[in-house]
Amino acid sequence: MVDIPTTIKNRELVERRRRQIILAGIKLFASHGFHKTTLKDLAEEAGLSYGNIYDYVGSKEDIFFLIHDFLAGSAMEILNRSIEDIQDPVEKLRRMIHSEFNLMDQWADALLLIYQESHILKGTFLKKLLEKERAHLEMFESVLNECMARGQMPPCNLRLASNLIKSMIDAWTIKRWDLRGHSTRLEAEHSIMDIISHGLLAPVKGVPASGPDTGSLMGKxxxxxxxxxxxxxxxxxxxxxxxxxxxxxxxxxxxxxxxxxxxxxxxxxxxxxxxxxxxxxxxxxxxxxxxxxxxxxxxxxxxxxxxxxxxxxxxxxxxxxxxxxxxxxxxxxxxxxxxxxxxxxxxxxxxxxxxxxxxxxxxxxxxxxxxxxxxxxxxxxxxxxxxxxxxxxxxxxxxxxxxxxxxxxxxxxxxxxxxxxxxxxxxxxxxxxxxxxxxxxxxxxxxxxxxxxxxx
Known part of the structure; x- marks a missing residue:
């Protein structure tokens, strides 16, 4: 949030007002679209006057960046907290996937907005957005690297693997038009872990197949x-x-x-x-x-x-x-x-x-x-x-x-x-x-x- 110029010197007030603007932006951009939503609409939804909103942001693009910055910060905080003091990297991975689903449940409209309208950001803002996304993926890469070091998974392209895992998780939001009513969140979580652990092919004879709740207690x-x-x-x-x-x-x-x-x-x-x-x-x-x-x-x-x-x-x-x-x-x-x-x-x-x-x-x-x-x-x-x-x-x-x-x-x-x-x-x-x-x-x-x- 510090990258957006402001005329207000009280940082606590700036944080509080910008959060109001962020929540208003998520609601209106998701329901009316980015281009049809005006700054006047956003000010009214945020409980600010039209003139007052310019004390905290300069444009709708600023608000869009703030939304992404807010979500990226929330995601990193949740992921770090979910694996705090956890030693087993497989358990870390499971908890990170669970935390990602928690985030999507809470901010589904905002996440879908980011994917649909990311082309709005240009130059420095786009660069910062991609840097935050890279840091997010690096958390998965780090845990996968731990799995490899412990012999829990074979050597692989960590950058590719982390992107594939993240894409499977994001599909719960991006593909919700097709998945809702045909899958539950719990099934999606376990399927992702199942694919990572066992793949999609039929199990080897003599090896028990994993069910929808198999392993959910393992390592706890x-x-x-x-x-x-x-x-x-x-x-x-x-x-x-x-x-x-x-x-x-x-x-x-x-x-x-x-x-x-x-x-x-x-x-x-x-x-x-x-x-x-x-x-x-x-x-x-x-x-x-x-x-x-x-x-x-x-x-x-x-x-x-x-x-x-x-x-x-x-x-x-x-x-x-x-x-x-x-x-x-x-x-x-x-x-x-x-x-x-x-x-x-x-x-x-x-x-x-x-x-x-x-x-x-x-x-x-x-x-x-x-x-x-x-x-x-x-x-x-x-x-x-x-x-x-x-x-x-x-x-x-x-x-x-x-x-x-x-x-x-x-x-x-x-x-x-x-x-x-x-x-x-x-x-x-x-x-x-x-x-x-x-x-x-x-x-x-x-x-x-x-x-x-x-x-x-």
């Missing part, structure tokens, strides 16, 4: 808080099997669950990583985790106490005290991840409310914590929706263990009469719901509460 980092419960352990194991780097946090009392889950403090199998927690997770602790393992893409929190025994058992009486601790920790981490994921503009948060068996340990605390999980979900989802961070909640009903739980054997038959489906749930029922909420297929779903209860 998840933090599972309260991973010592039966559900927590199952989530960790399932995500690890899908290529997710899982960091598991357990409460200091979770040794009591050893007989039910087989999970012992300090004995989580690689590649699940155990964060031994004695003082509770803090922002400082999260800093250390992200410095070591990279940004947390998925934050999952089981707010239950994992009741598996009858409520009169000594270990279950001790577990009741963890209800309040779990809710307090969830509230503290909500502020932490609101800031981190909100800044990155990407992430998934899933709260797992206490499962139904927990009501037998402490009915009042059970209801309070369950309500707290729902309240956190609805509040945080509204605050983070604009940042493309999804926050959802899962409320498990009476779920069977892999081996029959003591409480299940004692009360299960009686409870079947109260459950409309006539059966207890499976751990897989909860896992599939977790997977749905963290995959790209649910990117427009936030603030929802999923009752995995068989209709109860």
């Amino acid at each position: 980092t998840a933090l599972m808080v309260n991973a010592g419960t039966l559900l927590g352990q199952a989530v960790c194991s399932d995500l690890t099997a899908r290529g997710v780097r899982v960091i598991a946090q357990v409460n200091r009392h979770d040794a009591r669950l050893q007989s039910s889950t087989g999970m012992q403090t300090g004995a989580v199998c690689e590649p699940v990583l155990l964060v031994d927690d004695t003082d509770g997770l803090t922002a400082t602790r999260i800093d250390r985790i992200e410095n070591e393992f990279g940004p947390v893409d998925i934050y999952l929190h089981d707010l239950g106490v994992g009741t598996t025994d009858m409520p009169d058992a000594p270990v279950m009486k001790e577990a009741a005290d963890d209800f309040g601790n779990n809710l307090r920790l969830a509230q503290d981490l909500a502020s932490c991840f609101k800031h981190r994921m909100g800044e990155r503009g990407l992430g998934r948060i899933v709260y797992i409310a206490p499962w139904a068996w927990d009501a037998y340990t402490d009915a009042v605390r059970f209801e309070v914590v369950k309500a707290g999980a729902v309240a956190l979900t609805r509040s945080l989802s509204r605050q983070l929706a604009a940042a493309s961070v999804n926050v959802n909640c899962i409320v498990p009903g009476y779920i069977r263990g892999v081996r029959p739980l003591k409480i299940e054997k004692a009360l299960g038959r009686k409870l079947l009469e109260e459950i409309p489906s006539g059966r207890l749930g499976e751990i897989s029922d909860v896992l599939e719901t977790v997977l749905f909420t963290i995959r790209d297929a649910s990117k427009y779903l936030t603030g929802q509460v999923f009752h995995v209860t068989g209709g109860q």
Whole structure:
């Protein structure tokens, strides 16, 4: 924006007014065309007087350049933020493609305008436009070069490859007249990655074909808080099997669950990583985790106490005290991840409310914590929706263990009469719901509460 002369010395005012003019230009140029739109129209749309607009721009060509400058700056900022602290170049590429689609969703009319009317710019303006486009492509070239250096792709013409990838992404906007109604954005994103990874030819015999959501979790980092419960352990194991780097946090009392889950403090199998927690997770602790393992893409929190025994058992009486601790920790981490994921503009948060068996340990605390999980979900989802961070909640009903739980054997038959489906749930029922909420297929779903209860 500094390349356009202005008579105003207040830079902050210039930035603010030019943004108003840019937004007006995008709207009017897209609807009426560049040539039919007058400076008077633009001034009125921007909320300025006709004479006042000349304090900030000298012509419509100036405004067109400002639109491109604004979009180019936004694109570079989004791309840089999307790969911050990411080490795997393939994951960087996937995130960059995802970020490009986010930008196109937000500024589709402006991007189409740039492609259709770029001939308007001449001389210095055109040179600067092309320099910014070159810098954009160089980001893709740099990541592709990393892939080559790591042996993740064969040697190729990086300039050609980056342009081909960018052209495929841009087709979602340029060819929207032909694609809309025949493809979804998610399908387009995955198809591009599929073409890059596997090509369009039939898969080699014995090599599994990739589906619309295959690999969307590969390489991501998840933090599972309260991973010592039966559900927590199952989530960790399932995500690890899908290529997710899982960091598991357990409460200091979770040794009591050893007989039910087989999970012992300090004995989580690689590649699940155990964060031994004695003082509770803090922002400082999260800093250390992200410095070591990279940004947390998925934050999952089981707010239950994992009741598996009858409520009169000594270990279950001790577990009741963890209800309040779990809710307090969830509230503290909500502020932490609101800031981190909100800044990155990407992430998934899933709260797992206490499962139904927990009501037998402490009915009042059970209801309070369950309500707290729902309240956190609805509040945080509204605050983070604009940042493309999804926050959802899962409320498990009476779920069977892999081996029959003591409480299940004692009360299960009686409870079947109260459950409309006539059966207890499976751990897989909860896992599939977790997977749905963290995959790209649910990117427009936030603030929802999923009752995995068989209709109860």
